[in-house]
Amino acid sequence: MTSHPSLVDEALAGSVRALAKLITMVENEMPGATETLQQLYPKTGQAFILGITGPPGSGKSTLTDKITKELRKKDFTVGIVAVDPTSPFTGGALLGDRLRMQDITSDEGVFVRSMATRGTLGGLAKATADTIKILDAFGKDFILVETVGVGQDEVDIVKTADSTLLISVPGLGDEIQALKAGIMEIGDIFVVNKADREGADRLVTELSLMLDLSPARGPWRPPIIKTIATLGEGVPELAEKILEHRKFLQEGDGLLKKRNERAREEIINLIEQEISKYIHKMLKYDVTFYEVIEQVVARKRDPYSYARKITEPFAKYYQIYKVDKGKS
Amino acid sequence: MTSHPSLVDEALAGSVRALAKLITMVENEMPGATETLQQLYPKTGQAFILGITGPPGSGKSTLTDKITKELRKKDFTVGIVAVDPTSPFTGGALLGDRLRMQDITSDEGVFVRSMATRGTLGGLAKATADTIKILDAFGKDFILVETVGVGQDEVDIVKTADSTLLISVPGLGDEIQALKAGIMEIGDIFVVNKADREGADRLVTELSLMLDLSPARGPWRPPIIKTIATLGEGVPELAEKILEHRKFLQEGDGLLKKRNERAREEIINLIEQEISKYIHKMLKYDVTFYEVIEQVVARKRDPYSYARKITEPFAKYYQIYKVDKGKS
Numbered sequence: 001m002t003s004h005p006s007l008v009d010e011a012l013a014g015s016v017r018a019l020a021k022l023i024t025m026v027e028n029e030m031p032g033a034t035e036t037l038q039q040l041y042p043k044t045g046q047a048f049i050l051g052i053t054g055p056p057g058s059g060k061s062t063l064t065d066k067i068t069k070e071l072r073k074k075d076f077t078v079g080i081v082a083v084d085p086t087s088p089f090t091g092g093a094l095l096g097d098r099l100r101m102q103d104i105t106s107d108e109g110v111f112v113r114s115m116a117t118r119g120t121l122g123g124l125a126k127a128t129a130d131t132i133k134i135l136d137a138f139g140k141d142f143i144l145v146e147t148v149g150v151g152q153d154e155v156d157i158v159k160t161a162d163s164t165l166l167i168s169v170p171g172l173g174d175e176i177q178a179l180k181a182g183i184m185e186i187g188d189i190f191v192v193n194k195a196d197r198e199g200a201d202r203l204v205t206e207l208s209l210m211l212d213l214s215p216a217r218g219p220w221r222p223p224i225i226k227t228i229a230t231l232g233e234g235v236p237e238l239a240e241k242i243l244e245h246r247k248f249l250q251e252g253d254g255l256l257k258k259r260n261e262r263a264r265e266e267i268i269n270l271i272e273q274e275i276s277k278y279i280h281k282m283l284k285y286d287v288t289f290y291e292v293i294e295q296v297v298a299r300k301r302d303p304y305s306y307a308r309k310i311t312e313p314f315a316k317y318y319q320i321y322k323v324d325k326g327k328s
Numbered sequence: 329m330t331s332h333p334s335l336v337d338e339a340l341a342g343s344v345r346a347l348a349k350l351i352t353m354v355e356n357e358m359p360g361a362t363e364t365l366q367q368l369y370p371k372t373g374q375a376f377i378l379g380i381t382g383p384p385g386s387g388k389s390t391l392t393d394k395i396t397k398e399l400r401k402k403d404f405t406v407g408i409v410a411v412d413p414t415s416p417f418t419g420g421a422l423l424g425d426r427l428r429m430q431d432i433t434s435d436e437g438v439f440v441r442s443m444a445t446r447g448t449l450g451g452l453a454k455a456t457a458d459t460i461k462i463l464d465a466f467g468k469d470f471i472l473v474e475t476v477g478v479g480q481d482e483v484d485i486v487k488t489a490d491s492t493l494l495i496s497v498p499g500l501g502d503e504i505q506a507l508k509a510g511i512m513e514i515g516d517i518f519v520v521n522k523a524d525r526e527g528a529d530r531l532v533t534e535l536s537l538m539l540d541l542s543p544a545r546g547p548w549r550p551p552i553i554k555t556i557a558t559l560g561e562g563v564p565e566l567a568e569k570i571l572e573h574r575k576f577l578q579e580g581d582g583l584l585k586k587r588n589e590r591a592r593e594e595i596i597n598l599i600e601q602e603i604s605k606y607i608h609k610m611l612k613y614d615v616t617f618y619e620v621i622e623q624v625v626a627r628k629r630d631p632y633s634y635a636r637k638i639t640e641p642f643a644k645y646y647q648i649y650k651v652d653k654g655k656s
Binding site: 034037038041042044045056256259260263264266267268270271272273274275276278279280283289292293294296297299302303304305306307308310311313314315 | 362365369373594595602603611621630631632633634643
């Protein structure tokens with residue numbers, strides 16, 4: 001078992017550099033990554049994870065920074081994970097980092113980490129979840145996960161949060177209504193940012209109407225907060241709502257339910273990743289696999305029946321396991 | 329074996345409605361989906377698949393439509409798969425469809441299919457690959473796969489193409505340079521669209537320089553074509569380059585190499601999906617799994633060692649398979 005006790009110790013002693021190194025190590029699935037996560041796991045579960053999402057240009061980063069400052073005023077420590085899946089095109093993640101460096105990261109109670117899609121083995125969602133765990137283990141009270149709300153990957157990332165802010169802005173036209181499809185139901189707090197723009201009140205009304213029409217979701221009715229993030233307007237109220245939602249989740253069974261669901265998904269993902277590793281190894285050493293590929297490309301064989309053939313023994317094992325499960 | 333012979337027959341007889349239904353069926357993994365793909369598989373492999381990607385606002389849809397018209401002039405039939413991962417926020421996929429309805433889809437030689445992220449089981453990349461296969465089996469000469477170039481999902485989609493157009497536009501600032509990271513190497517033809525904008529020539533020079541500096545990629549040097557898609561300018565030249573690249577790939581071993589690599593990935597994905605199904609079933613019937621989840625959430629147990637425990641028998645099977653592989 002190769003974990004990284006020295007890095008872990010340094011990070012525990014407060015070294016930001018060691019913390020950053022640990023994250024990089026885990027992100028790139030370097031040797032000892034899983035062991036480190038395993039070692040840190042008992043220390044996790046204390047942080048409150050807040051997802052922050054909205055379309056490009058809705059002011060997510062600015063809002064994240066302002067919320068961070070509000071939380072710092074209340075003496076909470078904060079970790080920020082900024083996920084930018086668009087960065088191969090726009091360089092967004094790096095840019096965001098640079099701007100932030102001058103401002104909130106001079107504060108020792110704040111740790112910012114940007115993640116881009118590329119170069120991340122095992123998927124962005126996993127890398128984000130692992131980073132959250134590390135920040136959690138190192139005592140951040142709040143972890144803000146900021147991501148542009150496009151693509152399934154990003155929805156998966158948002159699902160790793162205890163509470164989710166959904167940001168919209170006036171003036172994006174009717175298209176914004178499309179967010180009700182799939183995105184609406186993950187919002188716990190709705191933010192209408194750039195509220196000095198024309199149409200802000202109409203957007204609030206529309207969102208409110210949508211919430212009325214959407215299926216009942218239990219006792220928490222998502223509030224709609226107007227902000228002007230650049231000026232900090234509305235941010236104290238927003239921070240209050242975040243704390244209120246946290247209290248609501250902690251006092252009811254909401255948090256436990258969400259975390260059970262998340263643990264379930266995580267365990268399944270881990271199992272799939274483990275098995276995926278075996279399959280890759282297995283096929284790597286299987287000389288007949290090259291022939292199969294050639295036959296598939298030549299249309300002499302179809303990939304579906306081959307996949308079934310390869311997994312048949314696993315199906316058998318599944319049968320055995322079913323009988324055997326009491327032992328686990 | 330429940331395939332859909334009647335739908336397949338109707339589609340083969342030229343019914344666009346039956347074809348659309350088949351795609352929906354496969355996209356939603358309805359019963360008989362795999363069997364239908366398996367049945368159609370021998371008919372695939374004839375179409376040339378062209379990926380078209382670029383940042384939002386680069387004019388992908390317009391360019392795709394104009395290329396389609398050029399190809400139609402040469403009597404090629406065309407299938408278009410428009411993948412819009414941003415649609416939960418912008419409703420893009422639907423909108424794109426509606427605009428197109430009036431124009432190229434009145435042409436019987438063209439079939440347009442839009443795909444959005446949401447509601448697609450098994451991932452967008454798989455749904456796209458399956459749709460391509462169906463269009464291929466039904467005799468489309470060219471299949472254009474248009475997607476916004478953000479996120480790993482979309483890069484995966486582009487990788488299912490035989491040839492890839494990479495679109496950029498002047499005036500996006502220095503950020504566009506970031507596309508060299510990861511995206512550059514998948515471009516076979518570079519397009520500078522909106523070439524009447526200031527900075528077009530500079531962008532061409534910059535792209536050319538980047539191509540000079542990037543590692544050698546064999547005898548095909550990606551050309552850089554200037555277009556003004558809205559006016560159709562440069563599109564005939566672009567279409568010629570596409571045909572040229574197709575010829576280049578067909579005459580060398582390029583196409584076979586790409587398709588071998590693709591078949592390899594596809595088979596591995598199919599195996600992983602099969603096994604994933606078993607795992608989900610297995611855990612569904614495993615009463616102890618709920619206890620494990622609770623222990624994990626309570627930090628009495630870590631998810632990593634549990635995942636390892638569950639996959640241990642599979643590791644054993646992998647050992648057996650290694651010895652046994654000659655029989656396959």
